[in-house]
Amino acid sequence: xxxxADENFPRSAVQILCDAGFEIISVADGSAGSTDEKTLAxxxxxxxxxxxxDKDFGTLCFISTSRLNVE
Numbered sequence: 001x002x003x004x005a006d007e008n009f010p011r012s013a014v015q016i017l018c019d020a021g022f023e024i025i026s027v028a029d030g031s032a033g034s035t036d037e038k039t040l041a042x043x044x045x046x047x048x049x050x051x052x053x054d055k056d057f058g059t060l061c062f063i064s065t066s067r068l069n070v071e
Contacts, residue, residue, distance in 0.1 A: 004043050006052035
């Protein structure tokens with residue numbers, strides 16, 4: 001499983017996960033300032049699991065899948 005850490009996810013936690021052998025990319029490294037929509041689209045395109053403290057992503061996921069009629 002691969003992870004994408006949102007900008008608000010603690011850098012110390014990202015480092016701990018990396019040290020433990022998890023494959024994790026941080027939005028802060030190269031994609032800083034990306035919108036939530038772009039971050040979510042990247043997760044879908046690259047099959048990444050999002051790590052975030054942003055509660056709005058749940059609503060965004062629901063709206064995105066509703067638009068696509070995904071069941």
